[in-house]
Amino acid sequence: MSDSYDVVVIGAGPAGYPAAIRAGQNKLKVACVDEWRNTDGSYAFGGTCLNAGCIPSKALLESSELYQRAKEEFAAHGITFGDLKVDLAAMQGRRAGVVKTMTSGINALFKANNVAGIQGHGQLEPGNKVRVKAPDGSERTLDAKHVVLASGSIPIRLKTVPHDGKYIVDSWNALEFDEVPRRLGVIGAGVIGLELGSVWRRLGAEVTVLEALPQFLPMVDQTIAKEAQRQYKKQGLDIKLGARVSSAAAAGKAVTVAYSDEKGEHSVEFDKLIVAVGRRPFTAGLLAEGSGVTLDERGFIEVDEQCRTKAPNVWAVGDVVRGPMLAHKGKEEGLMVADLIAGHYGAVNYDVVPSVIYTAPEIAWVGRTEEQVKQSGRAYKVGTFPFAASGRARAMEAGVGMTKIVSAKDDDEVLGVHIIGPMAGELISEAVLAMEYSASTEDIQRTMHAHPTLAEALHEAALAVDKKAIDGLNR
């Protein structure tokens, strides 16, 4: 095979592999280079998301939630049984199996779309050449008309909290624990910290989350954040706000953590400590001298609205560029770039990127929070609807949480939709589609929703915006 390509993608995570597939669909000659190696030594496509992020975390969230529901909810359904036990090895085996199925699927998709999948480290050299170092140490150079950089991100580490992978761990290690820690500490009450804290809490750990900021989930609409805080507390997650960790040290089988809050200095001991303080763009060994690609002060590759870097015909997508570090945001960028390279139309609407926190209840939102709209000075109206009044949610024994819509007072445009409750991550798609088409509240009000479904809670919130809710009180 010749080593000249129309497109070479570096990175096969959820930003890079869709870019490669779409390039193949666009009849471009494409290769995708990836160096990901799993803890068992195997190479796999799929990046952080499939191997160590979205997918394994959702597998464990599902298993642990089923256990929790069996323990606490089944009796309400009239279902009783003998001993309920967790076989963690089997649970982890299922998690690994789900990951393997999904990552193997990418090989099949590459084949079907004529993508040359190449395992190895890629480096961009001047003149759109990609130097690839294979796992066996051999090297070759690929010539490319276009290069797409999709090298992703890695966890941020704190200097004073030395990572050892066993006691002081990152999110990847925490997905592969082989026993349930008795006392688990989590630094950071962000999305990843809350999801991992929930998994191990449900499986029996005492979980303490230490969060430096005084406000809980500042990026979330505060009506929803307050409800979430109440629910997590009920579940036994001990979330300490305004608690800044200054250091941690592992000795013997315990980790001692020092943190300060408004009451002073504290020391607390855990069996394991997860550091979940965010992620940073990963570009180590990616750019050779003179590549022409520039980084901003935080290490992100600098790109324009359409993901062009400063180097001609070099593009960058996903976590390695500005914007929310989310798989679906990276995917849309990857597709846009592959279409633009082929001379087709391509764009990403950054105003309607949905966010989901996969705890129970789930939290999901799109658009602006009430606080943001208020701050913008635009006159607005709000409608909410509690899942307690949803027949379907009640039938599911899941009548917790609410839907909330924030709309403009002048032209009725939907500005933000916020959900905490059952299947919030699925329900938000309707709101994303509505906002993508600049829907008004009235558009949602006049759209028929099947009964009885959870989606009716969104319909009722839209009605409530104009005090026309049928199944809830209009306050």
Ligand code: FAD
């Ligand atoms: P990555 O997925 O990080 O992939 C980059 C790939 O490039 C990797 O395979 C890497 O090995 C490879 N690479 C890097 N440099 C080179 C090089 N020089 N040569 C060859 N290969 C290279 N997001 C969601 O949207 N939903 C979720 O539910 C969700 N859950 C998450 C849970 C956890 C625990 C974590 C850690 C993250 C989660 N995320 C979630 C975030 C999501 O994983 C990332 O946003 C997403 O993976 C970013 O995709 P990417 O393709 O930009 O980068």
Ligand code: AMP
């Ligand atoms: P996210 O960026 O959403 O993944 O969330 C990471 C969280 O970790 C943020 O809310 C930070 O405020 C928090 N954080 C960062 N450093 C510390 C620290 N030293 N102690 C406690 N919390 C921290």
